[in-house]
Amino acid sequence: MTKLLYVKASPRPESRSVAVADAYLAALKARVSGLSIDVLALWDEDLPDFDGDRANAKLAVITGQEQSAIQKTKWDGIIAIVERFKAADVYLFAVPMWNGGVPYRLKQYIDIIHQPGHLWGLDPATGYFGLLKNKKAVLAYTSGAFGPDAPSPAFGTDHHSTYLRSWLNEAGVTDVTEIRYQPTLLDPDSEAAFARAKTQAAALAA
Numbered sequence: 015m016t017k018l019l020y021v022k023a024s025p026r027p028e029s030r031s032v033a034v035a036d037a038y039l040a041a042l043k044a045r046v047s048g049l050s051i052d053v054l055a056l057w058d059e060d061l062p063d064f065d066g067d068r069a070n071a072k073l074a075v076i077t078g079q080e081q082s083a084i085q086k087t088k089w090d091g092i093i094a095i096v097e098r099f100k101a102a103d104v105y106l107f108a109v110p111m112w113n114g115g116v117p118y119r120l121k122q123y124i125d126i127i128h129q130p131g132h133l134w135g136l137d138p139a140t141g142y143f144g145l146l147k148n149k150k151a152v153l154a155y156t157s158g159a160f161g162p163d164a165p166s167p168a169f170g171t172d173h174h175s176t177y178l179r180s181w182l183n184e185a186g187v188t189d190v191t192e193i194r195y196q197p198t199l200l201d202p203d204s205e206a207a208f209a210r211a212k213t214q215a216a217a218l219a220a
């Protein structure tokens with residue numbers, strides 16, 4: 015059975031990135047029987063703050079130190095969220111650009127799950143290496159003014175797809191497919207572009 019984790023990084027009920035990702039998922043469901051889907055709507059999830067105890071718990075893991083009792087308790091909560099992420103074979107992300115980057119709830123989620131011994135390791139001589147194997151990611155991107163063909167930095171700089179790709183690669187996910195509906199606000203024929211993005215998403219799944 016293929017397990018898909020669907021991460022929704024827009025809080026908006028009328029989200030366009032979610033609509034594009036939904037089109038991908040609908041086509042995938044029609045093709046793959048027995049697909050198991052876990053939906054992670056980041057604004058509805060109770061994500062813990064990555065506070066001082068959790069940051070120190072992480073540094074204790076990296077440096078091989080013992081965690082304090084409170085650090086250990088909080089770290090167990092972090093690892094439960096990491097395990098939910100690791101359980102998936104396929105990741106589907108719906109991600110609007112916010113201020114050049116990803117919405118802060120997604121950054122918080124990445125700060126929670128990107129843990130040593132689970133998503134990555136570090137070789138002092140050669141650097142980071144990913145620990146996730148045989149996973150695939152599909153990302154639906156939206157942005158209002160920025161577009162891959164728009165002059166940058168006048169219309170913004172892409173710290174959005176570049177960040178997500180490098181994070182996924184660092185975790186070992188190198189099979190990454192991107193679907194762009196950009197720009198959503200400045201395109202004079204925005205509805206046609208929206209329809210094209212959904213068609214492209216469905217075709218990718220098929």
Ligand SMILES: Cc1cc2nc3c(=O)[nH]c(=O)nc-3n(C[C@H](O)[C@H](O)[C@H](O)COP(=O)(O)O)c2cc1C
Nearest residue numbers: 024029030031110112113114156157158159160198
């Ligand atoms: C808080 C916030 C910040 C945004 N920052 C940018 C930005 O830096 N660049 C850009 O092109 N669009 C920006 N936008 C526009 C959104 O990326 C755009 O409206 C997108 O289609 C929203 O995606 P959604 O429909 O999935 O919520 C921003 C929107 C919001 C609400």
